[in-house]
Amino acid sequence: MTSFVEKKAASPSVVSPISEPLKARFQSQLIVAAEFAFAAYHRDLKRREPLPPSPQIQTLDWTSLSQNQPLFQGLVDCYRQGYGAAGEHEWGEGAYCSQSGWSHLVDLDRYHQLLSAGKPVCPHCQQGTLSPCYPPEHVKDKVKYCLNHGSRPTCVVKTDPSLPGRVVGFCWGSTCTRQQLTQRLGAVASESFANATSSNPDQLSSQLQSLSQSFPAFRRPTLYIDEILLLKSARSGPSAIMDLTKPVLQSGVDAGAQTAVFWTSPDSNIYPLTKLIGFTPFARIGQHDDHLVLMYHPNLPALSKFVSTITPKEMRQFLVKSSRRSHSLKKP
Numbered sequence: 001m002t003s004f005v006e007k008k009a010a011s012p013s014v015v016s017p018i019s020e021p022l023k024a025r026f027q028s029q030l031i032v033a034a035e036f037a038f039a040a041y042h043r044d045l046k047r048r049e050p051l052p053p054s055p056q057i058q059t060l061d062w063t064s065l066s067q068n069q070p071l072f073q074g075l076v077d078c079y080r081q082g083y084g085a086a087g088e089h090e091w092g093e094g095a096y097c098s099q100s101g102w103s104h105l106v107d108l109d110r111y112h113q114l115l116s117a118g119k120p121v122c123p124h125c126q127q128g129t130l131s132p133c134y135p136p137e138h139v140k141d142k143v144k145y146c147l148n149h150g151s152r153p154t155c156v157v158k159t160d161p162s163l164p165g166r167v168v169g170f171c172w173g174s175t176c177t178r179q180q181l182t183q184r185l186g187a188v189a190s191e192s193f194a195n196a197t198s199s200n201p202d203q204l205s206s207q208l209q210s211l212s213q214s215f216p217a218f219r220r221p222t223l224y225i226d227e228i229l230l231l232k233s234a235r236s237g238p239s240a241i242m243d244l245t246k247p248v249l250q251s252g253v254d255a256g257a258q259t260a261v262f263w264t265s266p267d268s269n270i271y272p273l274t275k276l277i278g279f280t281p282f283a284r285i286g287q288h289d290d291h292l293v294l295m296y297h298p299n300l301p302a303l304s305k306f307v308s309t310i311t312p313k314e315m316r317q318f319l320v321k322s323s324r325r326s327h328s329l330k331k332p
């Protein structure tokens with residue numbers, strides 16, 4: 001069941017915590033981000049009731065998802081369409097090398113070229129064979145693993161209003177102890193940047209261990225948001241993303257989490273958006289341009305309240321204001 005966690009090992013120093021000079025800036029950014037994101041709204045929002053969920057949104061746990069096979073299959077298809085070889089070409093994850101794992105990733109266009117030329121051999125090493133990213137069983141194992149670990153694991157899916165069986169977005173996560181958080185981030189690092197030729201899972205594990213030890217906040221349970229995706233066709237502004245996250249954020253609050261963590265690419269649309277609502281990057285995974293960033297939020301209850309009560313119009317106004325504010329903060 002945990003094959004996706006174990007199938008590839010890690011290369012050395014794949015995890016880089018933010019450096020010491022950055023640490024001070026991180027602390028002040030955190031305070032500023034949390035302060036300006038909520039000061040204006042939190043007082044008013046405290047008195048409000050959550051807005052009703054969109055009819056296209058469904059919140060599930062592992063039991064209800066695994067018993068609804070059409071929806072589970074829809075989720076798998078959506079995952080593969082968003083990220084994998086059935087893809088939207090946004091993330092370019094076409095195939096990976098049998099010898100060097102995902103460190104020899106081949107983008108979707110190149111993979112199709114190699115396939116049509118009858119030569120699905122890794123162009124990086126000319127030795128490994130290529131396997132398409134995210135075969136359905138792999139995605140199913142991944143969802144099963146994530147929804148059976150941590151406290152109150154929660155999966156949210158959004159379906160297409162005109163085609164109810166078609167899943168167009170999802171988000172899942174659970175509340176984790178420090179140990180569980182280390183394992184979950186280890187799975188992401190292994191999957192994304194592992195290189196079987198320089199395998200050292202112990203080193204990766206100790207890097208993540210020391211990273212999580214260096215954050216006192218992780219002594220308490222933390223909501224770990226593992227995956228979030230909205231297909232291009234379903235993107236209708238920040239509120240669509242917020243709809244997906246609301247139940248997951250609330251599950252963290254219900255489980256007693258005070259903070260939240262997720263990972264993303266610095267090229268994603270979500271990265272700047274989440275910075276505007278108080279998330280701050282605290283480490284990176286990977287050594288090259290295609291690295292991932294780990295994001296941290298210091299006040300999950302306030303974030304959850306904010307996201308569940310703010311109207312789409314208010315959200316747009318807030319983001320404009322917040323974006324201006326963050327630009328002016330960068331000036332000397």
Ligand SMILES: [Zn+2]
Nearest residue numbers: 097104122125
């Ligand atoms: Zn290769």
